Amino acid sequence: MTKYKTIKTARSAIALLGMAVFASSATSSAMADKMDDYKVGDIHSGYVYTAPSTRAMQDDDFENPAFLMVEKGEALWSKPGPNGKSCASCHENPEEDMKGVSATYPKYDPKTKKMMTIEQKINREIVEKTGGKKVKWEKGVMPALSVFIGLQSRGMPMNVKIDGEAAPFYEKGKKFYYTRRGQLNIACKHCHEDYAGKHIRADLLSQGMANGFPAYRLKWQKVGSLHRRFRGCNKNIRAEPYKQGAEEYVNLELYVKSRGNGLKMEIPAVRR
Amino acid sequence: MTKTALLALLIAGSVTLAGSASMAEMVKYKVENDGIKASLTGKAGDVKNGRKVAINRKKGNCLACHASKHIKDQLFHGEIGPELDGASERYSEAELRLRLVNAQMVNEDTMMPAFYKNTGLTRVRKKFIGKTILTAQEIEDVLAFLKTLK
Numbered sequence: 001m002t003k004y005k006t007i008k009t010a011r012s013a014i015a016l017l018g019m020a021v022f023a024s025s026a027t028s029s030a031m032a033d034k035m036d037d038y039k040v041g042d043i044h045s046g047y048v049y050t051a052p053s054t055r056a057m058q059d060d061d062f063e064n065p066a067f068l069m070v071e072k073g074e075a076l077w078s079k080p081g082p083n084g085k086s087c088a089s090c091h092e093n094p095e096e097d098m099k100g101v102s103a104t105y106p107k108y109d110p111k112t113k114k115m116m117t118i119e120q121k122i123n124r125e126i127v128e129k130t131g132g133k134k135v136k137w138e139k140g141v142m143p144a145l146s147v148f149i150g151l152q153s154r155g156m157p158m159n160v161k162i163d164g165e166a167a168p169f170y171e172k173g174k175k176f177y178y179t180r181r182g183q184l185n186i187a188c189k190h191c192h193e194d195y196a197g198k199h200i201r202a203d204l205l206s207q208g209m210a211n212g213f214p215a216y217r218l219k220w221q222k223v224g225s226l227h228r229r230f231r232g233c234n235k236n237i238r239a240e241p242y243k244q245g246a247e248e249y250v251n252l253e254l255y256v257k258s259r260g261n262g263l264k265m266e267i268p269a270v271r272r
Numbered sequence: 273m274t275k276t277a278l279l280a281l282l283i284a285g286s287v288t289l290a291g292s293a294s295m296a297e298m299v300k301y302k303v304e305n306d307g308i309k310a311s312l313t314g315k316a317g318d319v320k321n322g323r324k325v326a327i328n329r330k331k332g333n334c335l336a337c338h339a340s341k342h343i344k345d346q347l348f349h350g351e352i353g354p355e356l357d358g359a360s361e362r363y364s365e366a367e368l369r370l371r372l373v374n375a376q377m378v379n380e381d382t383m384m385p386a387f388y389k390n391t392g393l394t395r396v397r398k399k400f401i402g403k404t405i406l407t408a409q410e411i412e413d414v415l416a417f418l419k420t421l422k
Contacts, residue, residue, distance in 0.1 A: 090308075120301060164390040179394060180393075180394060181393075181395045181396075182393070182394070182395065182396055182397065182400075183393060183396045183397065183400040183403070183405060184384070184385040184390075184405070185376070185385050185386060185393055185394075186385065190383040191383070194383060195352050195383065198350075198351040198352055199348070199350055199351045199352075200336050200337065200350050200352060201335060201336050201348045201349070201350055202347070202348035215413075235397065238396060238397045238400045239394070239395050239396065239397055240395050240396065240397045240398060241397075
């Protein structure tokens with residue numbers, strides 16, 4: 001008994017000593033380790049480029065304003081549509097049933113023979129399964145459902161398919177990414193490939209990764225779609241933006257997401 | 273007033289309001305030896321106005337990408353392109369003028385916008401169609417200011 005106690009005490013003393021040594025040298029390396037969660041090789045999530053205070057908001061679900069939308073989405077899940085059916089009628093357990101779903105969108109849709117984003121899929125389900133009407137992307141039902149569904153993929157690797165039927169759409173998205181546009185005549189790649197990590201005025205350029213979208217943006221003071229973000233980029237370079245859900249943006253979303261395949265999903269992220 | 277006269281007035285008004293050069297007003301320039309020798313307007317640039325245009329985020333917005341020790345009243349200078357300071361020691365006036373007018377004629381892949389170009393662009397936002405980012409005189413003014421940054 002005594003012997004056991006002694007060993008135990010000695011052990012904890014060593015452990016404590018170890019921890020102290022570790023702690024003194026660990027602050028920076030722990031920080032680096034934490035950042036490793038947001039990187040795959042040279043691919044960095046937008047999280048890496050955001051301010052520490054913004055990261056802190058994302059790190060804590062109670063601080064993350066997007067969780068109001070998550071709660072709203074959770075409530076909507078079992079709210080019956082015009083025909084009496086809700087999302088829950090078919091997907092009783094969203095935590096399981098929606099796991100990994102957002103990580104694979106946009107997906108090829110055999111019906112339209114085009115790519116389909118998660119927002120378009122949600123709208124199709126609303127119409128076909130619950131007898132409801134299509135909803136707009138940026139307010140009310142859509143951001144609530146898209147972040148609630150997105151959350152079920154959090155921590156899973158983004159994994160959009162770009163071969164087979166998706167291949168021609170991937171090529172179109174890629175072409176968009178490398179095409180100069182707008183009066184400023186700048187392509188996506190100039191900011192997000194050539195100069196990621198550099199400042200444009202006070203703003204740190206990111207690699208333009210999409211694994212956190214729909215995200216809460218401080219600039220918007222609300223949750224918004226990736227296509228809303230694309231619109232902002234296009235306006236910044238004085239290019240005519242496309243509407244949410246336009247084929248050009250759907251294909252661009254596929255390409256941009258494929259660049260970040262392997263990054264952990266962060267919906268709903270918090271961004272500048 | 274007849275309808276035609278009113279329409280003509282409106283058109284004249286909108287051209288004046290547009291500020292930046294419209295297609296009809298574009299100044300022709302000659303590129304030789306990696307530069308544009310002659311002033312676009314035949315006039316000297318105004319240093320004071322050049323500084324304003326260079327700083328204005330809706331005009332030159334030079335500090336978005338470049339830094340300068342001489343523009344300390346403005347915070348947060350960009351890190352994309354080379355420092356503005358000493359540019360006139362690295363390049364001749366003609367070379368600088370071409371780089372302001374259309375840097376893509378020097379480096380095809382550069383991120384630097386062409387500040388005096390209004391054709392051959394893709395999907396320009398409606399309110400900017402046919403317009404250059406800077407007017408010919410604003411190019412000359414920025415050039416004059418740039419030459420003061422040693």
